[in-house]
Amino acid sequence: MKICITSQGKDLDSQVDPRFGRCSYFIIVDTDTMEFEAVDNSAVNAAGGAGIKSGQLIAEKGAKAVLTGNCGPNAFQTLNAAKIDVITGVSGTIKEAVNKFKSGELKPDKSASVDSHFGMK
Numbered sequence: 001m002k003i004c005i006t007s008q009g010k011d012l013d014s015q016v017d018p019r020f021g022r023c024s025y026f027i028i029v030d031t032d033t034m035e036f037e038a039v040d041n042s043a044v045n046a047a048g049g050a051g052i053k054s055g056q057l058i059a060e061k062g063a064k065a066v067l068t069g070n071c072g073p074n075a076f077q078t079l080n081a082a083k084i085d086v087i088t089g090v091s092g093t094i095k096e097a098v099n100k101f102k103s104g105e106l107k108p109d110k111s112a113s114v115d116s117h118f119g120m121k
Contacts, residue, residue, distance in 0.1 A: 001031045003101060004063040004084075005094050010038035012095040018069025021051030027094050028061050031102055036094075037061075051075025059084060067097045067106065076112040088113040 006023035008015045012034075017023035026039040039061065043053035051071070055078030058066060065085040079086050085108035090097050100106050 001065075002028055002061070002063045003031055003065045003067060003098070004028050004058045004061065005090070005097050006066070006068040007038070007094055012036060012093065012098070014094050016067065016069060016090050016092060016094065016097050018091070020066065020068045020071040021054045021075050022046075023054075023068070026054075026058065026061075028063060029094070029098050031098060034098070049074070052078050055079045055082065055084075058082075065101065065108070067101060070114040071109070071112055072114050073112040076109075 005027045006017040006020055007025040007027045008017045010025055022044050023041050026041060027036050029036040041054060043050040046053060051074040055075045059082035063084060066079055067087045067090045071086050071088050076086055087106045088109050
């Protein structure tokens, strides 16, 4: 299964980014093989709509779940519409997050964890 983790870096030892729409990178991991792809987040500096743009990108990559620190309502709705599970409150390294997901420790959220524009600087 392909999952997406928001990341501050480009490898499995990087820290989970607490923001979804404005994270630095997305790490797309195949949970069966642990093969991964680091994807630059083109929406990181968007004036608006970062969560929606990021959600669309993750849907195009074929991920079935997103692991992140927080997810706003627009991103949550976009991911939900694409039938992608959203799991917030995730921290630590990408590798730790994947292992927690694989062991069943992480459960999908029912709604956004923060208000709109949470990740804006």
